Amino acid sequence: KAGVTQTPRYLIKTRGQQVTLSCSPISGHRSVSWYQQTPGQGLQFLFEYFSETQRNKGNFPGRFSGRQFSNSRSEMNVSTLELGDSALYLCASSLVDQSSYEQYFGPGTRLTVT
Amino acid sequence: AQSVAQPEDQVNVAEGNPLTVKCTYSVSGNPYLFWYVQYPNRGLQFLLKYITGDNLVKGSYGFEAEFNKSQTSFHLKKPSALVSDSALYFCAVRALSGGYQKVTFGTGTKLQVIP
Secondary structure: OOOOEEEOOEEEEOOOOOEEEEEEOOOOOOEEEEEEEEOOOEEEEEEEEEOOEEEEEOOOOOOEEEEEOOOOOEEEEEOOOOHHHOEEEEEEEEOOOOOOOOOEEOOOEEEEEO | OOEEEOOOOEEEEEOOOOEEEOOEEEOOOOOEEEEEEEOOOOOEEEEEEEOOOOOEEEOHHHOEEEEEOOOOEEEEEEOOOOHHHOEEEEEEEEEEEOOEEEEEEOOOEEEEEEO
């Protein structure tokens, strides 16, 4: 099976702009989670989607939003970008059943805000 | 609130020696526990998990971890370290929090295996 894919891999944006990141999960995986990874804060959970519904949300401001489509693909949007939003954004998919729950991560999108 | 602690930022071990990377957690209910590894310039990869059953779980690349409920720990171990094991290791817990299954990652431990 193909792994989790994320597009684009790299982005450079200016403060105040908005950005949309895309994630395609492993075929058959219905759960998609998003994380922000920075050297200072480590891996921080943004949100999780399952069957097009946001199931959980981390402690990020409302500028960070997401959605999931019927084919399980997910997008994450960040509006009014700030310098501190520069990070590696990781998407992970999982089966989410009682015997599973492990997550499979994509390569990430490296966002630089200038 | 649930949390995961990896008390060591870095662990150094000589090649061939056993290695341990520590992880403790705090959750309200029953935890699902995971270890992930991140090699330089590569994505996070799943190593192993504890869902239920035997406290000692085996995973990829010869790694294993022991679930200790009384000590709320899930330490990662390997009997004989390889230089290629050098990477960043993350412990994660999934548990019910506020009515939802929530995943929390530790801050990561850099493992350096010295030839």
